[in-house]
Amino acid sequence: MTVTRLDQGQRYRPRMAFLKKIEALMMEMQSPDTGIKTQTQTVMVASIPHAVTGNDILQWILQRLQITSEEALHLGDLFVKYGYIYPLQEPKNLTLKADGSLYRFQTPYFWPVQGWAADDTDYAIYLAKKNIKRKGILEEYEKEHYNMLNQKINYKWDFVIMQAKEQYKAGKERKKEDRYALDCQERAYWLVNRTPPGMQDVLEYGVDRVTDPNENKKNTMEAYRREIMYYQQAIGKTRVKSSVSLGGLVKYSEQFLSNDPILSGCLPSNPWITDDPEFWDLNAKLVEVPTRMRVERWAFNFSELIRDPKGRQNFQLFLKKEFSGENLSFWEACEDLKYGDQSKVKEKAEEIYKLFLAPGARRWINIDGTTMGITVKGLKHPHRYVLDAAQTHIYMLMKKDSYGRYLKSPIYKEMLAKAVVPQETVKKSTGLFGRRHLRSSPSPIILRQQEEEAKAREAATTVDITQVMSKLDRRNQPQPPK
Amino acid sequence: MVKEECKALLDALNKVTACYRHMVLTIGGTSDSQNLREELKKTRQKAQELAVANRNKLTTVLKDKTVSKEDKAEFERLWVIFSTCLEILEIDMRRALELGHEFPLNVPKKHLIQTGMSGGTSGVAARAMSVQNMKYEAERNIDVMDLKDLENEINQVGEMMYEMEMKVNVPQWTVEAKQDPGAELKSTISVGASSIGMISVEENKSFCDISKVLAGIVFSAVLIIAIVLAVCVVKLS
Numbered sequence: 148m149t150v151t152r153l154d155q156g157q158r159y160r161p162r163m164a165f166l167k168k169i170e171a172l173m174m175e176m177q178s179p180d181t182g183i184k185t186q187t188q189t190v191m192v193a194s195i196p197h198a199v200t201g202n203d204i205l206q207w208i209l210q211r212l213q214i215t216s217e218e219a220l221h222l223g224d225l226f227v228k229y230g231y232i233y234p235l236q237e238p239k240n241l242t243l244k245a246d247g248s249l250y251r252f253q254t255p256y257f258w259p260v261q262g263w264a265a266d267d268t269d270y271a272i273y274l275a276k277k278n279i280k281r282k283g284i285l286e287e288y289e290k291e292h293y294n295m296l297n298q299k300i301n302y303k304w305d306f307v308i309m310q311a312k313e314q315y316k317a318g319k320e321r322k323k324e325d326r327y328a329l330d331c332q333e334r335a336y337w338l339v340n341r342t343p344p345g346m347q348d349v350l351e352y353g354v355d356r357v358t359d360p361n362e363n364k365k366n367t368m369e370a371y372r373r374e375i376m377y378y379q380q381a382i383g384k385t386r387v388k389s390s391v392s393l394g395g396l397v398k399y400s401e402q403f404l405s406n407d408p409i410l411s412g413c414l415p416s417n418p419w420i421t422d423d424p425e426f427w428d429l430n431a432k433l434v435e436v437p438t439r440m441r442v443e444r445w446a447f448n449f450s451e452l453i454r455d456p457k458g459r460q461n462f463q464l465f466l467k468k469e470f471s472g473e474n475l476s477f478w479e480a481c482e483d484l485k486y487g488d489q490s491k492v493k494e495k496a497e498e499i500y501k502l503f504l505a506p507g508a509r510r511w512i513n514i515d516g517t518t519m520g521i522t523v524k525g526l527k528h529p530h531r532y533v534l535d536a537a538q539t540h541i542y543m544l545m546k547k548d549s550y551g552r553y554l555k556s557p558i559y560k561e562m563l564a565k566a567v568v569p570q571e572t573v574k575k576s577t578g579l580f581g582r583r584h585l586r587s588s589p590s591p592i593i594l595r596q597q598e599e600e601a602k603a604r605e606a607a608t609t610v611d612i613t614q615v616m617s618k619l620d621r622r623n624q625p626q627p628p629k
Numbered sequence: 630m631v632k633e634e635c636k637a638l639l640d641a642l643n644k645v646t647a648c649y650r651h652m653v654l655t656i657g658g659t660s661d662s663q664n665l666r667e668e669l670k671k672t673r674q675k676a677q678e679l680a681v682a683n684r685n686k687l688t689t690v691l692k693d694k695t696v697s698k699e700d701k702a703e704f705e706r707l708w709v710i711f712s713t714c715l716e717i718l719e720i721d722m723r724r725a726l727e728l729g730h731e732f733p734l735n736v737p738k739k740h741l742i743q744t745g746m747s748g749g750t751s752g753v754a755a756r757a758m759s760v761q762n763m764k765y766e767a768e769r770n771i772d773v774m775d776l777k778d779l780e781n782e783i784n785q786v787g788e789m790m791y792e793m794e795m796k797v798n799v800p801q802w803t804v805e806a807k808q809d810p811g812a813e814l815k816s817t818i819s820v821g822a823s824s825i826g827m828i829s830v831e832e833n834k835s836f837c838d839i840s841k842v843l844a845g846i847v848f849s850a851v852l853i854i855a856i857v858l859a860v861c862v863v864k865l866s
Binding site for chain 1: 640643644646647648650651653654655656657658659660706709710713714716717720724727728731732739740741742743744745746747748750752753755756757801802803804805806807808810811812813814
């Protein structure tokens with residue numbers, strides 16, 4: 148059988164509740180008293196009943212639903228786009244025109260259904276029938292589909308041709324006018340379900356669902372038991388009051404409004420608009436002189452300071468003065484461990500231990516006994532997150548202790564004073580052959596190398612209190628006799 | 630011999646499926662009537678009989694070990710055609726059930742959709758049942774009563790397909806179609822004079838033709854006048 152029948156991959160079309168609502172309206176439109184008045188359409192010598200003008204449809208919707216005429220026009224347009232009504236004079240133009248252009252109702256078999264998508268086999272049969280009727284004249288995109296389907300469902304092709312011939316012959320048993328109407332219906336259906344290139348595919352619905360919305364739930368004990376368990380867990384979840392979370396959101400928005408380049412504009416200018424990359428140059432990761440906005444942002448909260456590399460650099464200067472530089476270095480080393488190569492995890496963890504955590508280490512960090520115990524135990528089997536507890540401890544220490552002092556320190560104030568406020572650039576008019584000199588930014592590889600060199604230099608020149616103390620100790624100790 | 634029988638049965642099933650599809654298309658439209666529902670029922674039952682006959686024949690052949698390789702390939706091809714046909718039939722039956730529930734015929738509040746159809750489907754049904762004229766003998770509310778039978782029959786067909794899947798091991802994708810793309814164009818179906826569809830749908834084409842013809846006429850008229858004038862000038866000078 149075709150694969151669709153054995154599909155246990157749990158891909159179901161989502162529920163499209165609006166389809167049933169449109170169907171109800173469609174049925175109301177048919178009422179001889181309250182529905183829409185129909186006319187006959189004359190095609191060549193034949194006359195086919197049940198044609199409706201666009202204006203009539205619009206008026207009926209307005210009167211029935213009591214909405215504004217814009218909405219009614221939009222709604223009517225959707226009816227046409229989803230294939231419930233199809234236009235007669237311009238078949239490919241699936242829009243509702245509020246004038247005398249004629250439309251007709253689609254037969255219920257061809258209404259879009261949530262459970263079924265239009266089948267490839269049916270489309271192949273339709274194209275084959277069209278081939279027979281029009282003696283091979285298909286549209287370009289139809290020809291492409293035809294060839295593609297021939298390859299895709301080649302094993303069914305004999306059936307497709309047989310069925311197309313039979314359906315064509317069966318169609319001949321009906322009246323001429325009915326045959327014409329049937330052709331129009333089928334064409335409209337496939338215009339909606341296999342849209343030609345350039346037309347909007349309204350039946351596209353995004354991602355498939357994991358559960359089948361059509362499935363009838365079995366009322367077994369097991370099902371109820373699972374439901375009860377689910378709801379009990381759901382009640383037990385901790386929730387934040389919406390007033391609290393919304394308040395937090397408002398506060399965040401107010402604080403960061405001035406920093407948002409889209410909402411408040413950016414100085415010197417938005418590079419995407421003026422083609423001037425100065426904004427990016429001024430805000431480079433480790434630029435010499437940062438902008439004022441950036442430096443002010445470090446005062447908002449500690450995480451803003453920590454996530455900005457320039458901020459970390461400045462903070463490190465401050466910490467060195469306070470002799471707690473190893474805290475930030477340790478934090479950075481832990482981040483490197485967490486986000487670095489899996490293959491280097493073990494050696495990095497060991498290095499960090501030797502450098503920061505071991506008793507008598509060169510840059511020993513001050514963490515409490517329990518955390519040290521957990522960390523040392525974890526280091527026996529190192530993984531990425533083995534130093535999480537220690538890192539959090541140090542983070543909180545920096546945040547509660549050093550951060551406050553940093554903001555009042557002369558280092559920060561100096562940085563704030565030095566910070567530059569860029570001028571707003573006037574949009575330069577391009578010459579006739581507007582060729583702009585494109586400056587390319589430095590390659591990320593080079594940037595990373597520079598960072599590593601800077602780190603190595605810093606590690607080599609760092610003088611820590613323990614080293615100093617140990618040097619002093621050694622100086623004070625009596626020289627061993629030669 | 631067996632091959633011809635199988636083919637004939639399959640052709641019959643194909644024909645009935647096509648007619649059934651045609652009839653299901655008209656449910657809910659203005660051509661719908663009690664007669665249509667009765668036609669649907671009869672066609673469906675005929676389809677089921679044919680399906681069972683097909684299945685029996687094909688399974689006996691496919692289980693037969695003494696069949697040659699080319700014959701086996703041919704029968705597998707027929708089997709694939711048969712199973713696809715049955716799938717289409719099942720889908721149409723399900724649609725018929727849904728539409729039957731939605732459009733009961735004797736309820737005054739529920740109106741049929743005005744689809745532009747005015748004729749009946751008796752010709753199609755007669756073709757399906759291979760009779761000259763259809764006789765209608767069912768009760769007045771067959772549209773509602775038939776739905777239960779329809780449900781049962783859908784279940785039956787579903788079971789049959791499942792059984793077929795389990796018992797006969799024919800990998801579908803190994804079957805190669807005998808007909809090339811575009812084979813339907815070489816068929817001897819007369820397209821000709823019937824459809825007004827062709828005339829009006831090809832509006833654009835006909836306009837182009839008319840304008841081309843007009844241009845040709847005008848051009849030739851101008852040419853003739855020019856020749857006549859030239860002859861007059863020559864004669865007079």
